[in-house]
Amino acid sequence: MPRLADIKLDLAVIGAGPAGLAAAIRAREAGLDRVAVLERAERPGGILLQCIHTGFGLQYFGEDLTGPQYSHRFVEKARDLGVHFILDSMILELSSEKRLVAAGREGLVTLTPKSVVLAMGCRERTRAWASIPGSRPAGIFTAGTAQRLMNVEGYLPGRRAVILGSGDIGMIMARRLTLEGCQVEVVAEVLPYPSGSPRNEVQCLQDFGIPLLLGHTAVEVHGQERVEGVTIAQVDGARRPIPGTERRIDCDTLLLSVGLVPENELSTMAGIELDPLTSGPVVDDRMQTSLPGVFACGNVVHVHDLVDYVTWAGETAGAGAASYVQGGEQEDAGRIRVKAGENIRYVVPQSIISGQDVSLQFRVAAPDDNVDIVIGDGLLRQRHKRVRHSEMLTYKLPAASIQDVKGEIQVSCVKRRKANG
């Protein structure tokens, strides 16, 4: 068997979650011979392995699958296509020359692939981000860590929980804990509206009678050894706790579902440009980063709400990597910048260069009613009865419609004029 280090890879994919798997598969399908996926866990599948609830694949497969089922299909396909998996291995270094050093049980491996796909996903925001004062006992978990402890390791984080943040993982964990016989006292959300999807609000909270307290935050953790309670309080418009509204809730567990951040330590190490709006790499419509031959997809670019879109993004990145390897570097002519305008938090991709149909993905900064999504100078204008920041919006622009665009496309969410009803 040839030593790994001696294999001249066409593509190294970092991360065997849904984004990385799709990228590897598409790159193989597009004709790249030597494709490897590096994964720090012992099994491929990424975070999907701990997502034992359903709701995956409705868009991509037209089927309602669990996380492990969804990932299994891609793992099987990748294996069938001869994608090489390097598991239980962590990348220690990524250089701007696309040189990778990975540590695994067999030793250090240095790889110099012709192309790289970044698919490291994201990590959870912590207590410090939510700046929750109080003591530091056992029993405080991010929702995803608790999810892994329950669904993969087979342990419960506690008996009575307060969940801070109404992100999707938080709501799914509220249901999961309830099904396990734990008492979920409340889900508190600092914003005046839920952070996760309306579907999860209904299926995970309302169906189980779990109270959702909007406009509330945790102001103190109690307990010396293990959590004994959490004090929550109502917040004002500036998200500051309102004195006098504090209420202590006895519990032994505090779960935090206060947001996800793309994980870009390696991207930063390689000198790849990040977008402060997404915290992910700036990419063009082929998902190529500022470093030629390095592509990025999935939650490492921006946090998605449906895995199906992650898979599609992975396919785009895999195709991009294949065409980069097969055709060499492409001209950067006619690059169109894509900008976030009024009430838009961010838009991905940040530029368009391929001359093909392009999908723009974006989120509004704040929820609103009766608005128009406006793209470019008359490219597209669509009415929305309601837009939510929890929902990623996707619009496809046909190649023909943008071929004459010069410079810049701005995406905005503007209030509809009431005059003509």
Added chain:
Amino acid sequence: MTAQATGKTADVLIIGGGIIGTAMARHLSRYDLKVVLVEKEPDVACGVTKGNNGMVHAGISGVVSNVIKSKTPGSGPQYGRLLRDRLCNDSLAVYEEMCRELDVRYRRIGRLVMARNEEEVEMLGILKEVCEEAGIRGLVRVDQDGVRRLEPNVTQEAIAGLYDENEAVIFPPELTVALAENAQANGVTLLTNTEVTGIARGPDGTVNLSTSRGPMSSRFVVNVAGLSVDKVASLAGEVDFHLTFAKGQILILDKKVSNLVNHTLCFVPAPGRVQFLSPTADGNLMAAGTYEKTYDASDLATTAEGLALVIGKARELVPALGPQDVIAGFAGLRASNTRNLEDYIIEPHPALPEMINVVICPPGLTACFGIPHMVAGLLKDQGLRLEERPDFDPKRQAILRFSEVSMDERAAMITRDPAYGRIVCRCEMVTEAEVVEAIRRGATTVDGVKRRTRLGMGRCQGGFDTPRVLSILARELGVSEKEICKSGPGSPVVPLRAKELLPCQG
């Protein structure tokens, strides 16, 4: 570490496994003595040591509190008058060398004291004079450009500074663990989870102690129980002091902003001005602090006001910093005693002279190598024979850190032990081999592993490593994950198996 208390009488029993207690144990391990160290928590460094900011006051900061009192040099209390100053000085003379012996990081980072107005500039001059009178060397006045050269990111308001090359920082639990390991290697018995509940002189003249592990006896006792030193002292008879506490809140910042600050930074001292910003021994930035009186020795809760104050003050020093850079917040307690507000009490117990009470106040960490000498002297006065052991080995080796060595060394480490190839904590690059070694050296809890390896101390704060470290601890200790605690007993991380709460368990 879990050796049972033997029936044999110890020569010296030390109560308290903080930095002073372990330094005491390590010092006495030089002599031909049977020494037992008891600690009520499951690990050393669980009390005041854990919440300490790690500053070794080797320069200006050691003199500062006296300067505030004496607006002009020559008036007010002189540096060196206090027992505290003397023991700090004794300790500082050997500090760096001791850290080298124990393979503990001692980072000499230097301190820059900054002035924002003419009055403060004048204070810099006074400060320099007083510190030089106190014997501190290496102080340099710098102008505005000098300040910017040393610290390009500090506030524009800083118009002058005083640079002190002496200031240093350590990670207090690291030194404490090292002292405990070296003491044990030299024959000291460390008993954790052992709380002393009674102290009395027995009929044969030895001191009898009741503990949560059963009765013990010792010819001499050293009470270095930190936050409980007054309570432990009163077990042996009435004393004329008790402790009061002042809480200090501290924030740790993400390593991605570490390049913004090179030295410990503060403004000129003023009453109540306790804030500073500093690199830590591990390369993060630390923003401290608050000074909040409390009567509760267990009050380590952070507060919204405290955290906001600390980050606000850090921003006054370096405006580019903000709340978004914070990865962890915690609180520590400073203790002082009611008899001698500004100074230590180190003396035989009035009712039981075989027991030496060691009551300290800040700076305590700085004096950790000075105090044991003095206490050993007092024990000698009480009749303890101090005979040096020829086989005393002062050297201790730290756990090899995968993250701190070259790629070639890493490759060699994995070849030697494949567990180095498994990264358990991705933010701090801690490997399974290091976790296993920490457990082998005495860690039994998640926090115990954390303070020996840095596991979980990065920006994800344990989100990734928690499930992994639980399973390694359970495997190595031969217990269920359910029994693994974060810190003390009663802090299980995952108290139940899945399905355990459901009614139909077959």
